[in-house]
Amino acid sequence: MSRPSRRLVLHRGAAGLAGAVLAGPAAVAAAPAAHARPAADKDHPRADGPAGHEMPEPFDEMYEGRHIEGWPEEGGHGGHGGHDGPHEGMGFVVRIDNDDLHVMENANGSWVSVVNHYETFTSPRGVARAAVRELNGADLVPVVTG
Structure with missing residues (x-):
């Protein structure tokens, strides 16, 4: 059996190290979630359970220099949300500086957007605020x- 070359050993070692470095933050981030729930704050509340499932209130405000607004939309599925959430058939329009932000209500009553698709929020207002922070001035x- 032939011995691996120094180049092959270094390449595999570097690939393994890169994998460990990239997986490290994900593993560390996932580990606390399995055991403890971080506390919610007012701008990024956790939304992992039903909270009465009331239709969110309309909003219209300036947030970090951006105009955010949102309101319920009858008929739903108009590209703004509703899919299988507790308010099926109802959508919610969210806009940032008069541009539509696609939002969706999850089955458990939490909300996500195309900008923050892997984070859940308790309201469309929270989704809009998080999107403004994530956009960092971009349209x-x-x-x-x-």
Whole structure:
């Protein structure tokens, strides 16, 4: 059996190290979630359980220099949300500087957007605020459906 070359050993070692470095933060971030629930704050509340499932209140405000607004939309599924959430058939329109932010209510009553798809929020207002922070001054790009 032939021995691996120094180049092959270094390449595999570097690939393994890179994998460990990239997986490390994910493993560390996932580990606390399995045992402890971080406390919610007012701008990024946790939303992992039903909280009465009332339709969120409309909002219209300036947040970090951006105009955010949102309101319920009858008929739902108009590209703004509703899918299988507790308010099926109802959507919620969210706009940042008059551009639509696609939001969706999850089955457990939490909300997500195309900007923060892997974070859940208790309200469309929280989703809009998080999107403003994530955009960091950039404009929303329209979601093309078709």
